Amino acid sequence: MxxxxxxxxxxxxxxxxxxxxxxxxxxxxxxxxxxxxxxxxxxxxxxxxxxASKEELIVAVLEKRDTAFRADFAAAIADDADGRAKLLAMFDAIEAWTRDPAFRGSLFDKAAAEYGEKEHPVKKAVLSHKAWLFGEVRRAAAATGAADPVKLAAELFLLMEGAVLAAAVTGDRTAVRRAKAAAETLIAAAS
Amino acid sequence: MxxxxxxxxxxxxxxxxxxxxxxxxxxxxxxxxxxxxxxxxxxxxxxxxxxASKEELIVAVLEKRDTAFRADFAAAIADDADGRAKLLAMFDAIEAWTRDPAFRGSLFDKAAAEYGEKEHPVKKAVLSHKAWLFGEVRRAAAATGAADPVKLAAELFLLMEGAVLAAAVTGDRTAVRRAKAAAETLIAAAS
DNA sequence: TCCGTGATAGACGGATCGGTCTAAGACCCC
DNA sequence: GGGGTCTTAGACCGATCCGTCTATCACGGA
CATH class of the missing domain: 1.10.10 (Arc Repressor Mutant, subunit A)
Structure with missing residues (x-):
C-alpha cells in the first residue's frame, strides 16, 4: 500500500x-x-x-497522451455554445497544436503504423482514442442541426485527420487552416 | 555489363x-x-x-511503390475530360485501393511515421511522393476553373489523406466515399 | 577441358534487443 | 540498533540486429 x-x-x-x-x-x-x-x-x-513489458509501457504512454489530449480538447471547445462554433474551435485547437515546436504528428497515427494487427493492445489503444475523437465531432455536429450529422461529422473528421497528417509529414503550416476553411463550407452545406 | x-x-x-x-x-x-x-x-x-544497406533497400521499395502508384493513378484519371471528373476519379481510385484485401494503408505514411528526420533518405522519398500527389490534385483542380484552384486542391488533398488514414487505421469502409461526397460539395462551392 | 570471373551460402562480428536475476542498498517500525 | 521489506544497480541471458568475410560454386570463353 x-x-x-x-x-x-x-x-x-x-x-x-x-x-x-x-x-x-x-x-x-x-x-x-x-x-x-x-x-x-x-x-x-x-x-x-x-x-510487465515494453508493450505495457507503450500502452501506458498512449493512455497518458490520450488523457492529456482529451483535457486539452475539452477546454478548447468548452466556451462555445453552438455546434458550429464547437466544430470550428476543434480546428483552432488542432492548429495551435501543430504550431507547437514540439509537434511531431499524432503519436496514435505512428503507433498504428507500427502495430497494425487488430488485436494488438497498442492498436486497441489507438482505436479507442480515434473512436472518442470521432464521438466528439459527431456530438458537436449533431448540435448544429445538420440534416445528416453523422455524414457531416465523418467529413470533418477526415479533414482533421488529413490536416494533422499533412502537418506532420510535409510540415505544411497552412494545412489546418485550409481544413478549417473547408469545414466551414461543409457545415454551411449541411444545414 | x-x-x-x-x-x-x-x-x-x-x-x-x-x-x-x-x-x-x-x-x-x-x-x-x-x-x-x-x-x-x-x-x-x-x-x-x-x-549498400537496409536503408537503400527501403528507398528502393518506396520507389517501386511510388512508380506503381503513379501508373495506377494516371490510368484511373486518364479517361476523364474535365477537371471535376478527374478529381472525382481520384477518389474512386483510392476507394478501389482501400477495398483491396491487401490494403494496409499508405506505405509512405508508415515510412514517415518511422523516419521523421527531414534529411533522412527515406523521408525524402516520402516527401517526393507526397509532392507529386499534391501536384496531380492541383493540376486537376486548376482545370475545373475554380476561383482559387490551389485552395481547392489543398482541401481535396487533405480529404484524400484523411480518408486513406482512416481506412487504414480504423478499417472504415465508408471513409473514402464520405470523402468523395465532401469533395463534390467543395468543388461545387469553389466555382 | 580448363580457367577466370563473379555470384552465392552461411559462418562470423560486435552491438543491441527485451527481459531476468542476484546482491546490495535504503528505508520502515519496533 | 536489529530485522524485515521494498527498491535498486548492473551483470547476465539467448535472440536478433546490420553488416562483413571467406570459401565454394556455376558458368562463359578459348
Whole structure:
C-alpha cells in the first residue's frame, strides 16, 4: 500500500514521460528500453516493477497522451455554445497544436503504423482514442442541426485527420487552416 | 555489363517485392534483413550486392511503390475530360485501393511515421511522393476553373489523406466515399 | 577441358534487443 | 540498533540486429 506519491510513483511517471518523448521522436521499435532507462536515469528493474513489458509501457504512454489530449480538447471547445462554433474551435485547437515546436504528428497515427494487427493492445489503444475523437465531432455536429450529422461529422473528421497528417509529414503550416476553411463550407452545406 | 534479365536482376526484384510485403505488414524497423532474406530464399551477400544497406533497400521499395502508384493513378484519371471528373476519379481510385484485401494503408505514411528526420533518405522519398500527389490534385483542380484552384486542391488533398488514414487505421469502409461526397460539395462551392 | 570471373551460402562480428536475476542498498517500525 | 521489506544497480541471458568475410560454386570463353 501507500505507493502513490512515493518514489515509485515518480519513477513510473518519469518512465512514461521519457518514453513518450523518445517514442515520439524516433518511433516505437527504434527506441529500446535501454535508451529509455539511461535517458531517465533509472534501472531496468524499476521499469519491470511498474510494467510487465515494453508493450505495457507503450500502452501506458498512449493512455497518458490520450488523457492529456482529451483535457486539452475539452477546454478548447468548452466556451462555445453552438455546434458550429464547437466544430470550428476543434480546428483552432488542432492548429495551435501543430504550431507547437514540439509537434511531431499524432503519436496514435505512428503507433498504428507500427502495430497494425487488430488485436494488438497498442492498436486497441489507438482505436479507442480515434473512436472518442470521432464521438466528439459527431456530438458537436449533431448540435448544429445538420440534416445528416453523422455524414457531416465523418467529413470533418477526415479533414482533421488529413490536416494533422499533412502537418506532420510535409510540415505544411497552412494545412489546418485550409481544413478549417473547408469545414466551414461543409457545415454551411449541411444545414 | 549484361546484368539485366539475368539472375541478378531477378534477385533484386524479388528482394524488393519481399521487403515491400513484409514492411507493409509489420513495419520497417520490425522487419530485419534476415527475415527478408529467409522469406525470399536468398543469401545476405546477394542483398548487399544490390544494395549498400537496409536503408537503400527501403528507398528502393518506396520507389517501386511510388512508380506503381503513379501508373495506377494516371490510368484511373486518364479517361476523364474535365477537371471535376478527374478529381472525382481520384477518389474512386483510392476507394478501389482501400477495398483491396491487401490494403494496409499508405506505405509512405508508415515510412514517415518511422523516419521523421527531414534529411533522412527515406523521408525524402516520402516527401517526393507526397509532392507529386499534391501536384496531380492541383493540376486537376486548376482545370475545373475554380476561383482559387490551389485552395481547392489543398482541401481535396487533405480529404484524400484523411480518408486513406482512416481506412487504414480504423478499417472504415465508408471513409473514402464520405470523402468523395465532401469533395463534390467543395468543388461545387469553389466555382 | 580448363580457367577466370563473379555470384552465392552461411559462418562470423560486435552491438543491441527485451527481459531476468542476484546482491546490495535504503528505508520502515519496533 | 536489529530485522524485515521494498527498491535498486548492473551483470547476465539467448535472440536478433546490420553488416562483413571467406570459401565454394556455376558458368562463359578459348
Amino acid at each position: 501507500a505507493q502513490r506519491g512515493t518514489k515509485r510513483g515518480n519513477a513510473r511517471l518519469q518512465l512514461i514521460d521519457t518514453a513518450l518523448d523518445l517514442f515520439d521522436r524516433h518511433g516505437f521499435h527504434a527506441v529500446g528500453i535501454d535508451k529509455i532507462l539511461s535517458t531517465a536515469g533509472l534501472a531496468k528493474m524499476t521499469l519491470y516493477h511498474h510494467f | 549484361a546484368q539485366r534479365g539475368t539472375k541478378r536482376g531477378n534477385a533484386r526484384l524479388q528482394l524488393i517485392d519481399t521487403a515491400l510485403d513484409l514492411f507493409d505488414r509489420h513495419g520497417f524497423h520490425a522487419v530485419g534483413i534476415d527475415k527478408i532474406l529467409s522469406t525470399a530464399g536468398l543469401a545476405k551477400m546477394t542483398l548487399y550486392h544490390h544494395f
